[in-house]
Amino acid sequence: MAQKLLKILPIFVVNLMLRKRVIALILLKGDLVIQAIGFKRYLPIGKLSIVLEYLELWDVDEVIILDIDASKNGKTINFGLIGEASKKIFVPLTVGGGLSSVQEIEKAIHNGADKVSINSAFFGNKMFIDEAIQNFGSQCIVLAADVKLRQDDYYVYLNNRQYENLKVSEWLKAAINIGAGEVFINSMDNDGKKNGYDLDLMKMIDNYSTVPVVAAGGVGCPKHVEQLFNQVDSAAAIGNILYHKEHSTSLIKAYLKASNQNVRASLFLNYENSEFNVDGALKPIEHSSIFLKDN
């Protein structure tokens, strides 16, 4: 039988490439989608199912939904809300917020989550993560860290407090050892500042990580995503600026495409003939045109 199995497929001329991912990061406080300003103030955005209905049309490659209060309050994200909302989108969905047992992970999956994001619980009993990986596979488990620069190095924070002097490099080693499918790194220093991703931090994570990386914190304009993609092999999580403009993520993708980044083509909206400013914002309408695609 061994001879019958081809080791190498016939070579043909195509250029197949894994695309760079632009991921919508949605924060929940209770059942409400919010926009966080720093780590303290919040603006309400609206209902999750409506936000997802838009994002499905706006070319996001994935969606991450995090309940920012769940773990602090000893609760989990509202699974029923996720189950209802997941009917609105046909892109991968990652869900996080207080998940700390195999049963809770299973509930998230049965309510439409393809992956789960685990932050706080990774610091407690790690046994359940082992078991979850056994049951659902590595690709299902995203380990997430909030990271801050302090003097000489980057450290991991838990619920806004520094966690036992844990350097992010040590955290990353542990996350990879336990079998994480992806790591999600949020820069607390840059979060909400709109001055771009923490490229030093993300470069360091990219260098050490053998699993895919998702970078979060600091994106203020499409140009920042381009900077990240040029310097770091990671996906880009887009937070607050999702809500700043109509077609926000479609516009980011259109800008990236115009800058020769390898991103997935738009499905419903066509900004191909548009012009962009240096920061990646769409030029006023006399320079740009938008067409609805036929499909």
Added chain:
Amino acid sequence: MIKIGVINYGMGNLLSVTNVLNYYKISYDLINYSDKSFDQTYDGYILPGVGSFKNAMDIINQSGLSEYILREVKLKNKPILGICLGMQLLFSSSTEGGGANGIELIEGTIERFDSPVFKIPHVGWNQIAILKKNLLMADNNNDFYFDHSFYLKTHVDNIIGSSEYIHEFPSIVNKGKIYGLQFHPEKSQIYGTEVIKNFANLCGESNA
């Protein structure tokens, strides 16, 4: 009207698949591994799933689902569509977790991606080169969502589409009425959900 049997062996996100079937108003039943017997015949089957090959096969073997699938597909010649891990399970064996045998509908082995450079799993949107005309997908340049650490090695005759990460690997396979997709059509927006619709159409025609 046709009816699809969606096989539930307790692993992975079934809701995404049933969301698509509901969207196209395709009727289906869940065939649960915990059911006492499997005696109903459907027009076609979908075997979804993510996770560990060995754990999945343990459940499929112990529940009697493997005999059921073999009976329906091999004896009654019903179409089946395996998705991601579900596709891998249709083949002979996997090296995962010290090795395990699959349902063995098609010859082929599942091995882990290995690279000092590339990050594993292969996750994100990638393209598919169509090698042969088929009923699931036309030749095009669309993107589909992948998330897997293991890939299939099988005879080229079984491959109708291939993709590239680290090296080329089969992303759509077909033998007779057995179909497999390494990517997630249920998570690949319109181009992916249409693949599921095409499979349902094929189930209808196959019974006509």
